[in-house]
Amino acid sequence: MTHSSTAAASRPASRRARRSSSLVLAVAALMLGLGFGSGVQARRPAPQTEAQAAIDIRRTTDGIPHIRAADWRGLGFGQGYAQAQDALCTLADAFVTYRGERSFHFGPDAKPATRSTFGTPANLDLDFFFKAFAGAPAIESLRQANPPELEQLIEGYAEGYNRYVGTLRQPAPRKAAVDARPACADAAWVQPIGPDDVHRRMIAAALAGGYTRFVTEIAQAQPAAAAPPASADRLSLFSRLRIPVGDAQGIGSNVLGFGGAATGGQGGVLFGNPHWYWGGPDRFYQAHLTLPGAIDVAGIAFLGIPVVMIGFNNDIAWSHTVSAARRFGLFDLTLDPADATRYMVDGVSQPMQAQPLAVEVRRADGSVETVRRTLWRTRFGPVIDLGARNPALGWRAGKALAIRDINADNPRIFRNFLRWNRAHSLDEFIAIQREEAAMPWVNTVAIGRGDNRAWYSEIGAAPDVPDDLRAACATPLSKAFAALDAETPMLDGSRSVCDWRRDPAAVQAAAMPAARMPALLREDYVANMNDSHWLSNPAQPLVGFASVLGAEPEPLSLRGREGHRIAGELLRARETSVSRLAERLSRKVLESRAYSADLFKVPLLRSACGPASVEIPTDAGGAARSVATGPACHVLRRWSNRADADARGALLWDFFWTRLSAMPVDELYATPFSAQAPLSTPSGIREGDPRIAQALAGAVEDMRRKGWPLDAPLGGQRFVRSGGNSVPLFGGCDAEGYFTVACADAEGSYRMGPDSHGNTYLQIVHFDARGVQARTLLAHGERETAVTNGAGAAPVLRYARKDWLRFPFREEEIARDPKLVRETLRP
Numbered sequence: 045m046t047h048s049s050t051a052a053a054s055r056p057a058s059r060r061a062r063r064s065s066s067l068v069l070a071v072a073a074l075m076l077g078l079g080f081g082s083g084v085q086a087r088r089p090a091p092q093t094e095a096q097a098a099i100d101i102r103r104t105t106d107g108i109p110h111i112r113a114a115d116w117r118g119l120g121f122g123q124g125y126a127q128a129q130d131a132l133c134t135l136a137d138a139f140v141t142y143r144g145e146r147s148f149h150f151g152p153d154a155k156p157a158t159r160s161t162f163g164t165p166a167n168l169d170l171d172f173f174f175k176a177f178a179g180a181p182a183i184e185s186l187r188q189a190n191p192p193e194l195e196q197l198i199e200g201y202a203e204g205y206n207r208y209v210g211t212l213r214q215p216a217p218r219k220a221a222v223d224a225r226p227a228c229a230d231a232a233w234v235q236p237i238g239p240d241d242v243h244r245r246m247i248a249a250a251l252a253g254g255y256t257r258f259v260t261e262i263a264q265a266q267p268a269a270a271a272p273p274a275s276a277d278r279l280s281l282f283s284r285l286r287i288p289v290g291d292a293q294g295i296g297s298n299v300l301g302f303g304g305a306a307t308g309g310q311g312g313v314l315f316g317n318p319h320w321y322w323g324g325p326d327r328f329y330q331a332h333l334t335l336p337g338a339i340d341v342a343g344i345a346f347l348g349i350p351v352v353m354i355g356f357n358n359d360i361a362w363s364h365t366v367s368a369a370r371r372f373g374l375f376d377l378t379l380d381p382a383d384a385t386r387y388m389v390d391g392v393s394q395p396m397q398a399q400p401l402a403v404e405v406r407r408a409d410g411s412v413e414t415v416r417r418t419l420w421r422t423r424f425g426p427v428i429d430l431g432a433r434n435p436a437l438g439w440r441a442g443k444a445l446a447i448r449d450i451n452a453d454n455p456r457i458f459r460n461f462l463r464w465n466r467a468h469s470l471d472e473f474i475a476i477q478r479e480e481a482a483m484p485w486v487n488t489v490a491i492g493r494g495d496n497r498a499w500y501s502e503i504g505a506a507p508d509v510p511d512d513l514r515a516a517c518a519t520p521l522s523k524a525f526a527a528l529d530a531e532t533p534m535l536d537g538s539r540s541v542c543d544w545r546r547d548p549a550a551v552q553a554a555a556m557p558a559a560r561m562p563a564l565l566r567e568d569y570v571a572n573m574n575d576s577h578w579l580s581n582p583a584q585p586l587v588g589f590a591s592v593l594g595a596e597p598e599p600l601s602l603r604g605r606e607g608h609r610i611a612g613e614l615l616r617a618r619e620t621s622v623s624r625l626a627e628r629l630s631r632k633v634l635e636s637r638a639y640s641a642d643l644f645k646v647p648l649l650r651s652a653c654g655p656a657s658v659e660i661p662t663d664a665g666g667a668a669r670s671v672a673t674g675p676a677c678h679v680l681r682r683w684s685n686r687a688d689a690d691a692r693g694a695l696l697w698d699f700f701w702t703r704l705s706a707m708p709v710d711e712l713y714a715t716p717f718s719a720q721a722p723l724s725t726p727s728g729i730r731e732g733d734p735r736i737a738q739a740l741a742g743a744v745e746d747m748r749r750k751g752w753p754l755d756a757p758l759g760g761q762r763f764v765r766s767g768g769n770s771v772p773l774f775g776g777c778d779a780e781g782y783f784t785v786a787c788a789d790a791e792g793s794y795r796m797g798p799d800s801h802g803n804t805y806l807q808i809v810h811f812d813a814r815g816v817q818a819r820t821l822l823a824h825g826e827r828e829t830a831v832t833n834g835a836g837a838a839p840v841l842r843y844a845r846k847d848w849l850r851f852p853f854r855e856e857e858i859a860r861d862p863k864l865v866r867e868t869l870r871p
Contacts, residue, residue: 099204099869101126104852104861106839107826110332110342116193119335120200120350121207121871127329127347128208130836131828133228134158135205135347138325140233142244144175147405148412149233155276158324158798161252162259163291165276168415169263171403176263176419176426177255177452178244186243189455193338194351194462198242201350203871206236224835245348246458249326252289253485254372254449258428262447265420265429265439267384272431272438281433285529288574289366289485294319294778294787295801296574297365298603300611300629301489303567304496308620312491312498313810315629316354316363318344319778319785320805322824322831323798328805330822332853333465341465342818342853344805351461354805358816358853359468361809362490364483368531368576368594371485373507373544375424375446375537376519387422387444388538397421422446424537436521443521446537448544450555454505456482470495477503478558481551487572487580493811500570500580501563502593508545508556509533509592517542533592562586562593569611573604573783579722582608597719599726602781606639608723610783622810623817630808630819634846636774638694639781640701641685644729648704648740651731653677658741671741676700679755687782689759689772689844695794696754699743701780707735750792761794762786766830767837771844775802797831808848819848 099122102110107130111122128135140149141156146167155164162170187195212229228234248256255262264273277284277291289295297318304311321327325347332342333352343355354363380386380393387394399419406412420427425448431438437445451457460482467473470492477488483504490499514533522534535542544554551558562577564570570580576594577586587596600608610632619625652658652673659668676696683693710716714728729736747754752761759772773796775786786802788794796802806821823843827836842849852858 097871099125099871101867101869102858103863103865103867104858105849105863106822106842107836108330108332108822108851109826110334110852110858112334112336114335116196116335116338117200117203118871119333119339120197120202121204122200122869123197123331123333123350124201124204124206125208125869126204126331128205130826131327131329131347132208132226132234133231134323134325134327134828136228136231136234138245138348139235139237139241141170141325142174142178142241142248144171144173144178144403145233147171147403147415149406151408152403152405152415156324159291159321159801160324160326161290162248162256163275163277165259165263168403168405169260172263172401172417172419173256173259174244174248175401175403176399177251178247182247182452183240183243185453186246186455190459191462194459195239197350197462198239200871201242202237202239204869207869209234209236242348242350245325245346249346249349250451250454250457250484251449252326253367254451255426255447257284257287257289257372258430258447261428261430261432262419262426263417265427266418267420267439267444269429269439272429272435274432281430281437282528284433285532288368288370290321290801292787292801294785295321295366296778297363298573298607298633298783299363299365299487299489299571300607300633301491301498301500301570302611302614302625302629303491303498303569305568306615306617306619307496307622307625307810308618309496310620310622311494311496311811313622313625313629313808314356314361314363314489314491314498315633315806315808316361316489317633317806318354318364318804319787319802322796322800322802322804323828327824327828328822330805330820330826339466342851343807344822349458351458352465353461354807355465356807356809356816356818357465357467359493359811360464360470360473360490361807361816361818362464362473362488363807364486364488365572366574367485367487367502367504368574369485369502369506370532370592371451371506372447372449373509373533373535373592374428374522374525375422375448375535375542376521377422377424377427377444377446377537379442379444381442384439384441384444385420389423390538390540394423396427422537424448424543425452436524445534448507450505450507450552451484454482454484454552454555456480456551457484469493470497470499474499474501477501479551481505481555481558481561487577489570489572491809491811493815496567497565498567498570499563499565500572500577501561502577503558503561503563505552506556506561507533507592508547508550508554509535510545510590513542513545514591531591531594556590556593560589562589568615571607571611573601573607575600575604579604579608582723597722599717600722601778602639602643603778603783603785605723606637606781606783609639612723622812626808626810626817626819630848633806633808634774634784636687636691636776636782636784638685638687638697638701638776639783641683641697641780643727643781645680645685645697647729647731648700648736649677649680651729651733652737652740655737658737660738660741660745671744673737673740673744676740676744676754687758687762687776687784687786688774689757689762691758691774692755694758694776695752695756695761696743696747698776698780699746700740703739703742704736705779707739758794762788762796763794764796764831764840765833766825766840767835768833769837771837771840773844774846798828800831803843814854816853818851818853820851821848
């Protein structure tokens with residue numbers, strides 16, 4: 045992007061349209077029920093009686109809202125109102141982001157306070173990014189693709205959100221605890237929203253597997269820059285590319301889908317467990333949505349989304365995991381020697397398309413100016429400058445890169461979700477997925493009522509880049525790039541034949557047809573723990589697919605191997621009912637076993653624990669120092685290999701394994717990975733390597749530097765502050781092979797909070813003669829304050845004690861819930 049700014053100090057912020065919180069909230073109070081702020085006139089439904097128009101929000105145990113309405117608009121209204129009650133500050137901040145207004149409200153150089161799928165770039169870069177990719181054309185494309193029911197949900201959501209914002213300026217009698225005044229209630233950036241704010245939020249979700257991974261490198265790309273743009277994530281290019289979504293390794297999920305072979309032919313059981321953000325705009329929200337005769341579905345969605353994205357109805361249940369497939373690709377551009385904003389295609393110079401953008405910026409003195417940039421687009425996509433990560437990938441003399449995100453042209457995602465919310469069988473669910481091919485960056489697993497099959501699929505939006513096209517369109521740069529990332533396609537942008545393929549069977553231009561994407565129906569089990577599609581079931585590997593969809597074969601992660609171990613153990617148990625399998629599963633998935641310790645602790649200690657002390661060379665090359673490792677060996681031998689809150693040894697193992705993981709895998713393991721034994725290799729330890737003992741000694745020193753005893757209980761460090769108390773937690777990070785994930789973001793910290801990721805929503809679902817039966821947990825709770833030492837601790841405490849909630853789905857179950865609180869709204 046080229047860049048300029050225009051001073052506007054003569055227009056002080058105090059005189060602008062968004063002057064103050066009092067004006068904002070006054071307007072909100074006057075505009076209750078209106079979709080204000082988007083430029084879209086809300087469509088009014090036919091008049092209803094007062095009883096017909098009523099929207100019921102019944103909150104049951106742990107504050108879960110069960111929203112019941114008489115029409116789609118009312119259903120969206122209830123969802124918008126309930127989400128605002130629980131997470132207004134997070135939502136309002138997010139809507140500012142998606143509008144491209146962070147620099148106006150928070151300053152251009154500041155960064156978002158919490159993590160998300162778009163990372164934490166500078167506000168100015170985020171503003172230009174969302175102005176470019178969530179502008180009017182993208183919104184209109186989404187609006188045109190959405191069915192009327194979804195648009196009515198969206199409009200209602202905005203109205204419900206605005207209703208709650210308006211209540212903040214109204215005197216009120218006794219209020220329920222959920223209505224405690226939010227900390228941001230008087231902030232100027234808490235504004236009414238309109239339908240287009242929800243549309244922008246949907247667009248942001250769609251781009252999480254592509255463009256939003258490179259906000260800074262796209263937003264600052266410009267010809268002849270003095271220096272390439274440096275991303276805030278500080279990751280190497282290799283590390284950045286190895287993270288399919290989000291900003292950290294381990295952002296992902298577990299899913300296990302069992303069929304009738306595991307339940308004595310009594311149907312399927314589903315376990316879903318996203319490892320996701322505990323705070324920020326992508327935080328999950330749990331709800332139950334009911335419009336009699338039209339929809340009755342429960343589960344979770346991102347904040348700001350009015351449909352269920354992972355969940356169940358009375359006939360189907362589904363979950364997702366982050367996919368290993370690449371949802372974007374790069375093009376190696378040859379620039380016109382005479383002009384760095386022109387590029388050559390088939391020997392003809394073509395101009396880049398210049399998209400001028402403007403962002404209003406509030407300076408420290410309160411003055412406001414307009415900053416301008418130009419986004420440069422090509423026939424392949426916008427220009428991206430990765431030169432700070434690798435000079436060969438920058439916008440430089442004669443060369444540049446373009447990036448294309450398949451989901452930038454995929455408006456079908458939330459239409460697909462709404463159709464799933466209303467599906468009545470597994471066959472209908474599968475047909476919808478094949479018809480829409482809309483899932484943006486996830487795998488899908490599902491089961492159905494009265495069905496002994498479990499479904500796995502990676503069908504969704506992915507670039508149509510078969511391997512023969514990649515080979516024919518390779519360049520010297522793309523061949524070098526493939527050594528870093530063999531899945532992301534980089535094609536020759538100087539030849540028109542190297543654009544993504546356009547198969548008439550595909551639902552979207554340049555997307556891969558559903559028939560060429562992995563899918564599997566099994567009666568034993570299917571599983572995915574963020575590894576590639578190829579081993580969703582070890583008895584039937586999925587092979588022969590384009591490499592853009594993920595490697596095959598490839599070693600599973602330790603967490604992936606643990607997931608298959610759990611599935612195999614439960615399958616071999618041959619339970620005779622879905623309820624018994626669900627009960628066993630509910631215990632097994634929360635065992636918090638370190639699979640690395642289960643596999644390797646004994647040989648590692650045998651190798652490391654011979655001498656009572658170990659000599660460690662100093663980094664400066666001085667005299668070696670001696671570290672006593674005997675006590676550490678004693679602690680680890682006694683440790684159960686689990687990360688329960690009271691586990692003594694889990695902390696020490698983390699430090700030990702982290703150091704061991706720095707060793708090349710072919711030097712650590714005795715037996716390398718084999719595609720013929722994917723669940724048991726790599727295996728063994730090359731015992732006797734002095735680096736193993738040195739790693740243990742280093743771990744002892746790591747604990748000492750922290751001031752932690754070698755046998756310190758895990759929960760003394762891994763905890764969350766909630767409701768005024770420290771709540772010890774179980775689980776560990778992805779690298780150690782924990783199936784139960786809890787991972788703090790701050791370097792060296794174990795404390796969980798809004799910047800952490802880990803288990804979020806957990807569901808175990810099956811069906812019986814009465815219909816759906818579900819158990820759920822929401823680790824971070826409904827309220828945004830639940831993990832910042834504020835209100836809303838009940839679901840956090842429930843998760844900490846591993847106490848699954850029997851979800852009240854039917855009306856009679858809701859009515860007898862001991863914590864039932866009812867609120868009735870009139871639109």
